[in-house]
Amino acid sequence: MSENKYVSVYQQKRHRKNVFIIITIVVLILLMLMISMNTGFIRLTPGELFRTLFGMGTEKQQLILFEFRLPRIVISILVGMALAVSGAILQGVSRNALADPGILGINAGAGLAVMLFISFFPSTTATPVFFLPFLAFVGAGVTAVLIYVLSYKRDEGISPIRLLLTGVAIAAGISAAMIVLTLRLSPENYQFVAVWMAGSIWGSNWKFVIALLPWILILLPIAFAKSRVLNTLNLGEMPATGLGLAIERERLILLAVAVGLAGASVSVSGGIGFIGLIAPHLARQLVGAKHQYLIPTAALVGSLLLITADTIGRWIIEPSEVPAGIVVAVIGAPYFLYLLAKSKA
Amino acid sequence: MSVLTVDQVAVGYANAVIIDGLSVEIPAGKITTIIGPNGCGKSTLLKAVARILKTQSGTVFLDGRAIQQLSTKEVAKKMAILPQSAEAPPGLTIFELVSYGRFPHQRGFGTLKQEDLKHIHWAIEVTGLSELKDRPVEALSGGQRQRVWIAMALAQDTDILVLDEPTTYLDLAHQLDILLLLKKLNEEEGKTIVMVLHDLNHASRFSHYMIAMKDGEVVTEGKPEKVMTHTNLQAVFDINAFLAECPFSQHPICLSYQLNKETDCLSSFSGYSNAR
Amino acid sequence: MSASVKESVEMKKVYKGSRPIMATFIMIGGMIGLLFAIGLSISFGAADIELATVWSSVFHFQPELTSHQIIQEIRLPRVLGAALVGACFAVAGSIMQGMTRNPLADSGLLGLNAGAAFMLAICFAFFPGLPYMYIILFSFLGAAVGAGLVYGVGSVAKGGLTPMRLVLAGAAVSALLAALSEGIAIHFRIGQDLAFWYAGGVSGTKWEHLQIMTPWIVVAIAGAIVLSKSITLLSLGDEVAIGLGQRTGVIKFFGALIVLVLAGAAVSVVGAVGFVGLIVPHLTRFLVGNDYRWIVPCSAILGSLLVVLADFAARMVNPPYETPIGALIALLGVPFFLYLARKGGKEL
Numbered sequence: 001m002s003e004n005k006y007v008s009v010y011q012q013k014r015h016r017k018n019v020f021i022i023i024t025i026v027v028l029i030l031l032m033l034m035i036s037m038n039t040g041f042i043r044l045t046p047g048e049l050f051r052t053l054f055g056m057g058t059e060k061q062q063l064i065l066f067e068f069r070l071p072r073i074v075i076s077i078l079v080g081m082a083l084a085v086s087g088a089i090l091q092g093v094s095r096n097a098l099a100d101p102g103i104l105g106i107n108a109g110a111g112l113a114v115m116l117f118i119s120f121f122p123s124t125t126a127t128p129v130f131f132l133p134f135l136a137f138v139g140a141g142v143t144a145v146l147i148y149v150l151s152y153k154r155d156e157g158i159s160p161i162r163l164l165l166t167g168v169a170i171a172a173g174i175s176a177a178m179i180v181l182t183l184r185l186s187p188e189n190y191q192f193v194a195v196w197m198a199g200s201i202w203g204s205n206w207k208f209v210i211a212l213l214p215w216i217l218i219l220l221p222i223a224f225a226k227s228r229v230l231n232t233l234n235l236g237e238m239p240a241t242g243l244g245l246a247i248e249r250e251r252l253i254l255l256a257v258a259v260g261l262a263g264a265s266v267s268v269s270g271g272i273g274f275i276g277l278i279a280p281h282l283a284r285q286l287v288g289a290k291h292q293y294l295i296p297t298a299a300l301v302g303s304l305l306l307i308t309a310d311t312i313g314r315w316i317i318e319p320s321e322v323p324a325g326i327v328v329a330v331i332g333a334p335y336f337l338y339l340l341a342k343s344k345a
Numbered sequence: 346m347s348v349l350t351v352d353q354v355a356v357g358y359a360n361a362v363i364i365d366g367l368s369v370e371i372p373a374g375k376i377t378t379i380i381g382p383n384g385c386g387k388s389t390l391l392k393a394v395a396r397i398l399k400t401q402s403g404t405v406f407l408d409g410r411a412i413q414q415l416s417t418k419e420v421a422k423k424m425a426i427l428p429q430s431a432e433a434p435p436g437l438t439i440f441e442l443v444s445y446g447r448f449p450h451q452r453g454f455g456t457l458k459q460e461d462l463k464h465i466h467w468a469i470e471v472t473g474l475s476e477l478k479d480r481p482v483e484a485l486s487g488g489q490r491q492r493v494w495i496a497m498a499l500a501q502d503t504d505i506l507v508l509d510e511p512t513t514y515l516d517l518a519h520q521l522d523i524l525l526l527l528k529k530l531n532e533e534e535g536k537t538i539v540m541v542l543h544d545l546n547h548a549s550r551f552s553h554y555m556i557a558m559k560d561g562e563v564v565t566e567g568k569p570e571k572v573m574t575h576t577n578l579q580a581v582f583d584i585n586a587f588l589a590e591c592p593f594s595q596h597p598i599c600l601s602y603q604l605n606k607e608t609d610c611l612s613s614f615s616g617y618s619n620a621r
Numbered sequence: 622m623s624a625s626v627k628e629s630v631e632m633k634k635v636y637k638g639s640r641p642i643m644a645t646f647i648m649i650g651g652m653i654g655l656l657f658a659i660g661l662s663i664s665f666g667a668a669d670i671e672l673a674t675v676w677s678s679v680f681h682f683q684p685e686l687t688s689h690q691i692i693q694e695i696r697l698p699r700v701l702g703a704a705l706v707g708a709c710f711a712v713a714g715s716i717m718q719g720m721t722r723n724p725l726a727d728s729g730l731l732g733l734n735a736g737a738a739f740m741l742a743i744c745f746a747f748f749p750g751l752p753y754m755y756i757i758l759f760s761f762l763g764a765a766v767g768a769g770l771v772y773g774v775g776s777v778a779k780g781g782l783t784p785m786r787l788v789l790a791g792a793a794v795s796a797l798l799a800a801l802s803e804g805i806a807i808h809f810r811i812g813q814d815l816a817f818w819y820a821g822g823v824s825g826t827k828w829e830h831l832q833i834m835t836p837w838i839v840v841a842i843a844g845a846i847v848l849s850k851s852i853t854l855l856s857l858g859d860e861v862a863i864g865l866g867q868r869t870g871v872i873k874f875f876g877a878l879i880v881l882v883l884a885g886a887a888v889s890v891v892g893a894v895g896f897v898g899l900i901v902p903h904l905t906r907f908l909v910g911n912d913y914r915w916i917v918p919c920s921a922i923l924g925s926l927l928v929v930l931a932d933f934a935a936r937m938v939n940p941p942y943e944t945p946i947g948a949l950i951a952l953l954g955v956p957f958f959l960y961l962a963r964k965g966g967k968e969l
Contacts, residue, residue, distance in 0.1 A: 010479040011440060095434070098792055150959055165962035169955050172896055176951030180944065182816045194812045198803045225454055232448050238428035239494075241397050243501065244421020244449035274796050289436035292454070322804055329800030336793045337770075340786060341778045 018287045018297070025300040029077070032304060036073050036311040037065060071206045076306045076324065078209070078216050079265040080275060084302025085223050086262040087276030088283070088295055089254050092230040094160035097281070101262035102273035104167050104255075105143040108174040110266040111197050113139025115181050118189050133211065133267035140263035146170060148255065158251060196270040198323035208268045215264035219257050220299065226254060227291035234289065272325040275302050278332045285339060305332060347408050347423045347504040347537065348373045349394065354403035356393040363389045364561040366403065371554075373504075376531050376538045378548040380572075381558035382582055387541045388429070388509055390558070394539070395426040395507050407505075421449035425498035429509040433482040439493050440478045443468055446500030468499035472526065488519035495526065506530070508540035512547065520544070524551050546598040549573045550591050557581045573597040579605065643908055644915035651922035658926060659704065662933040663696045694828075702826030702890060703932040704925040705838055707897060709887035711924025712845050713880040714898025715905065715916050719852040720876045721787055727898035728884030730791040731877065735798035736767020737888040741818065742802035746809040753825060754833075760889030763798075768881045770794045783859075823891050823932055824943060834886050841882040842921060848875060849913040856913065891946065896954045897924055903961055927953075 038044050042064055044052065052061045083101060090099040101107065113135045151166040152158055182190060229250050232240045240247055262276065283298035309327035316322055349371040357363040363386045371377050371394075379387040392398040394405055396412050405412040412420055425446070433442055446468065447461040457465070469478050472492045477485065482493055491511060498506055511527070512520040528551055530536045542548040548555060548569070555572040557564045559581050565572050578586040578599065586602040664675045678689035679697070713728040721730070728734065740763025744756050751759075774790045775783075806812035851872045854862040862869050884898065905920040928946070931953065935946045 008440070008479060014438075014479075098788060151962065153963065162962050166959060169958040169962065172958075173951050173955035176945075176948035176955075179816060180948045182813065183945070185813070187810070187813055190813045190816075191807070191810060194803070194807050198800075198807060227454065228448065228451060231445055234434045235442075235445065236428070236431060238395075238397055238426065239431050239497075241417065242395060242421065242424075242426030242428070242498070242507075243445065244416075244418035246417050274800075277792065277796075284436055288438070288441070289434050290441055317808075320808075323807065326800040326804040326807075329796045330804075333793045333797035333800070337774045337790060337797075340790055340793070341774050 014288075018293045021286050022293075022297055022300060025297070025304055029300065029304050029307065032307045032311065033073060033077075036307055037069050039311050039315045040064070040069060067206075071209050072310070073307060074209050075212065075268055076310045077303045078212050079269045079272070080279070080302035080304070080306030081220065081299040082212075082216055082261040082265040082302075083272060083275040083306075084279035084283075084298040085220060085295060086258040086265075087302075088280035088291070088298040089223055089226075089230065089258040089261075090276070091280050092234045092291065093251055093254050093258075094164055095234060095236065096160065096164055098277070099164060100273055100277035101258065101266070102171070102271070102276065104163075104259060104262070105147050105171045105174060106140040106259065106262045106266055107197075107271035107273050108171040108178075109143025110136035110140040110263070111193075111271060112143075112174050112178055112181075114196055115178055115185075115193050118193055119181050119184050133208065136267035137263050140266050141259065143170065143174070144255075144259040144263070158248070158255075163255075195323055198270065198325045212264055212268055215260055219261050219264075223254075223257050223261070224295050226250070226257070227295055230254070230291040230295075231289075234291075270323070270325065272306065272328055274325070274329045274332055275305055278328075278336050279305060281336065281339070348406075349424070349505060349537070349539070350406040350409075351390070351394060352404050352406060354390075354393055354405060355401045356389055356398050356403075357401065358398075362401065362561075364393070367561065367563060368403075369556055369563060369566060371505075371537065371539055373537050374531075374535050375553035376527065376551055377540075377554040377556065378552040379539070379541045379556045379558060380543075380545060380548050380581070381564075385558045385581075386561040387558050389561075391507060391509050391539070391541055395424070396420060397426075418449045421501065421503070423503050424505040424507060425501040425503040427494055427498050427506070427508040427511060429513065431494050433490075433493075435481075435483055437482050438479050439474055439482055439485075439496075440465070440469065442482055442493055443474075443478075443496045443500050446497040449501065464502050465500050468496040471499065471530070472496040488515050488522065491515065491519075491523055492526070495523070499530070504535075505537045505539065508538070510541050510543060512542065512544065520547065527551070545573065545578075546591070549596040549598055550594040552596075569596040573599070578602075640908075640910045641915065643910075644919055647905075647908060647919045648922060651919070651926060655704065655922060655926050655929065658929045658933065659700050662700045662703075662929055663692055665933070665937065698826045698828050698831055699823050700929060700932070701831055702823040703928045705831070705834060706823060706887040706891050707901075707924035707926070707928030708842065708921040709838055709883040709924075710897040710928070711901035711905075711920040712842055712917055713884035713887070715902035715913065715920045716845060716848070716852060716876050716880050717898070718902050719856040719913050719916075720873055722856060722858065723788055726788070727896075728880055728888070729795065729898070730771075730788060731880055731884070732767030732771040732791055732794040732798065733764040733881065733884045734767075734888055734892075735795040735802070736763040736765070736770075737761070737885065738815075738892070739763050739767070739798040739802040739805075741892075742805040742811065742815060745811045745814055745818075746805050753827070754829065757830060757889045761885045764885035764888055765881060767794060767798055768877065768885070772877055818892065823928075823946070826890065830890065834890070837882055838886055841879045842917075844875065844879050845883070845917050846914075848872065848879065849917040852876065852917075853911070853913040856911070896947070896950050896958075897927060900954045900958055900961075901927060904957070907961070 034046075034049070037049055038046070044061060044065070048057060048061060049065070051057050052065050055062075057065070087100045090101065090104065091097060114132055117132070117135055147163065147166050147170050148158070150170070151162045153162070182193075185193065229245060232243050232245050233247070233250065233254075235243075237247065279302040280294065280298045282301050283294050286301075287293040287297045305328055306324060309331065310324040312331075313322040313324045313327045351367060351369045351371075353366050353368055355362055355365045367390065379390065381387045389398065393400055396405070396417065400413070407415065407420060407423060444457060444461070444465050447457065447464065450461065469475055472495055474489070474492055474496060477489065482490065485493065495511070506527070508527075511523050515523065524547055527538055527540070531538050552569055554567065555569050556566040557572050557577060564581050565577050573588065573596070575586055575588060578584055583605045584602045585605055586599045588597050589600040590596070591598045660672060660675060664672050674688050675692060678686070678692040682693060683689050710728065714726070717726040717728055717730060720726075737760040740759045741756065744751050744759050771787065771790045771794045774794070775786045778786060806815060851862075851867060854865055854867050855869060855872060855876075859869055862872075901920050901924045902916065905916050905923055909915045909919050927950070931946050931949045935944045935949050938944045938949070
């Protein structure tokens, strides 16, 4: 889009500014990556870090970096992206600024599945680490389908407001069921569920990365490719129809993408809901409402937030950790409030 | 030139049929205005034509093909719609919003091609928004905002333009401004324009063809001279109109009017609230 | 359509939509139902006591009888507590919904629930064994801090406290406080204690609490009724309300204050049984129309009735254990709310 008489200087500048913002966030993520790799009980000097990265460290350093820290970092990057994009899609589809993956009952559904499992099969053997994410994913999916079916009306299809209301109601019902279950749990099991629900990157294992990766690799590009559809949907039902958008079909596809992304990430990271709410808002402040920019920016902001939160969470009360979900809310919410107070009307 | 025909259409909401078996033909290349009291079904008819409401029976034909059978994108290449109250999401510039009008012509990711840019540029130019095109939409006045939405519909590059009360909430000058723009588009670009208007005089002054509706049925249709008569207005609006000739268009206009039963003023007022 | 026509049309719609006869019926019928439910709830429980005994224990109290003691010391305060709490949540919820024009609004939106929960977590973590009375006071303080934050952030911004901003600020403040209390709960391993506290519902209510709570609640509900006409106007939108000569800022401030007192008191006693505040106003509006002069008193009565019955059910479902009252209310409320969401869809 360089030499074109129809494109004003302003649009070129805006485009360049947005690209610059995106690159800046990428740089910040890389920076956080270095810091994060160096955060933990055993310190690595930058030199050691590089040597280890290129396979020249001691065996112990190799083990720490490649088996413990790196998978976890990769997961937080992926999960941050997935949740942020899921939130951006939901906000676009519903035209509601409060929509996030949590509102589709995804976190609640996953939580209930995990809690049910733990309360009926209290850790008899070594905790089935690989079974839980799968279970959480199923829980999230079932809840999403339930909400969709309940808010579907034959003549009118899905209206966004009805979807949100149904989501809120189902989430409330699930929370109530979880209160009952909570009381039956032994203190150790309760602690496990509580940490899980608060959202922490506990799946520090390459197998989780491999399980998560296909979802991200397939769904993120779809979301990105649907930017144009999201732009149109965001105008409202009538204008979107007028522009020739098959609203029902596109909504269904986009919701499925959002559920897939959120479900996959919730399964390995627990309920980090706030990222899905806040990352799209921050991205919108940075690059505007056009989804071609918004989606990638939101993805990167989500990554940056989560990797930062996870790093802080590991570092702040060493050797114990604070779940990343809590850190996200503690740094994200005040900033969000600041933006809110600054905004006009 | 695309032709729009409504054949024996029944349409309504959940359980209420608003229009039952209505047929009209929209003349191609002309400005057609639908008038009628609140709740007569004119917006409903427009929504049915625009495929926003599904018809319960009957068919809307676009170029002789049933609109329901065409893909919605195909329809959007021939017919653009301007809803009554459209609200842009915050943070969009005018250029961006207008560029969304290219949606039905785009594929995939939506990078703007030379062809797209040409249409967007033209739409912004013709609506007189060139100076403002990099401003955020929410910073505009009501009249300018309406122009932006019209520009978006123009960027869509269709033969037919459907507008639901495009002059609502605008002051006198801005109302005329929008209507003159539509007239220009009709004359210079040959666009078929279908709209709902509340102002009878505007309707008469700018239309080639008028459709007067009441209770979901067409009471009368034809040239403004045929529709804007004392008897018709009595039948459609329950008013006793004093008609004169518009000095600019030579079409009839309503200079002033009385309610048929002045005493019954409150009951027609509650009819007003029913329409909402 | 000119603005003034729109206003009067909307006002007419509101008044035409309200159903005073239905409302009067609900108030009278609801009162009778409430008294009946209270009697029922007092007489059944771990030990069944005849209604006659209930009567005599209230009006001819004989301290030497065990049954009289159970009623006077345990059941009566508990049931009255439930009634008060229900009225509080319901009225607070209806005011919130009217003020924000958002059907999803309830007192939780002002950051009250999260604030109270946060203080409760602090009490449990740092001052274990704090007397019940102080815990309640601290919870109330927490609710006030949460509401203050939300309200403050919303008002500081240019353009003032728009409903949208209130909703967003509420969500953010709630997320922040919830995360902090989750963090505390996990670190000090008190999450389950907190859950037990909430699950206890109104069971721990004592006469002293009622003595402290009641005057505040009565004043606040009276205030809500006084304010209800203004809330009706506010529910038509800020512009209409200002156009009709209302000082919206003042009304919103007092509205928020009343919500704080009502919901703060209720949350500190039973925890976030927020669903009452969400569904009862919807139900009431469905029954009596859109005039808040009727909605406020009717939802107070219906809210009381709901919580008293839920508390009764909580004791009866699985005796001698108590089912968490929040879970029961959600069980009743969720299907109803789903029905509303399906039916109303657009207006909701």
